[in-house]
Amino acid sequence: MIAFATNDEGYREIVGFSAYPNESRETWTDFLRSLKKRGLTDVQMITSDAHEGIIHAIRKEYPGVAWQRCQFHFARNIIDKAPKKEQAGLAQELNEMFNCETIEAARKKRDQIIEDYQEHAETAMACLDEGFESSMTAMVLPKGIRRYYRTSNHIERVNKELKRRSHVIGIFPNEASLIRLIGSVLIEENIRSLSSRRIFKKESLEKMNKEEVPSKLIQIAREQEALLAA
DSSP states (O other): OEEEEEOTTSOEEEEEEOOOSSOSHHHHHHHHHHHHHTTOOOOOEEEEOOOHHHHHHHHHHSTTOEEEEOHHHHHHHHHHTSOHHHHHHHHHHHHHHHTOSSHHHHHHHHHHHHHHHTTTOHHHHHHHHHHTGGGGGGGGSOGGGHHHHSOOHHHHHHHHHHHHHHHHHOSOSSHHHHHHHHHHHHHHHHHHHHTSOOSSOHHHHHHHHHTTHHHHHHHHHHHHHHHHHO
């Protein structure tokens, strides 16, 4: 399990990783709790796929923090539920929806997609309708930085590199040896990330805070928690 975060200077960095035998409520909760104990506080939004264990852990360890459902995974979930002949067109329509400039325009596009595909892809449209709002949390962010937070693709790229390196070893004798290899790879990735172009400047963060983005995210988090409790 790996966690990236963006610091107040606008640079993305790896803030933690750990090895677990599976993905569950217990393992994800333990991972997030370990980040919290090490000082990961003042979190405003968390982006991930919709694994039930992650969602549970976020609500338990970071209550009041808004969740952004990874749009890449969400779109794949929707498309996989549609008939094959509809998938290419649906993928293009979803991409247009995700790239709308306002949440109002995105909702209008969602309604149009559901109307167009309901007859032939009912299950896919139910998935779209159910998960739409949680996939649009990043819309409250300034337009120029939304793309950095609407998917977890940066972690997926790192995971591919980790798998490539670990396949060379094959079988690890113990967890410590696994941690040593993964840790060394992640140090390289972290250096690369910190030396790349930053996502925003500190002045932009200050402006974003003045525009009440944090309070809007807190409101979204409350609405998400209410839905889960219902």
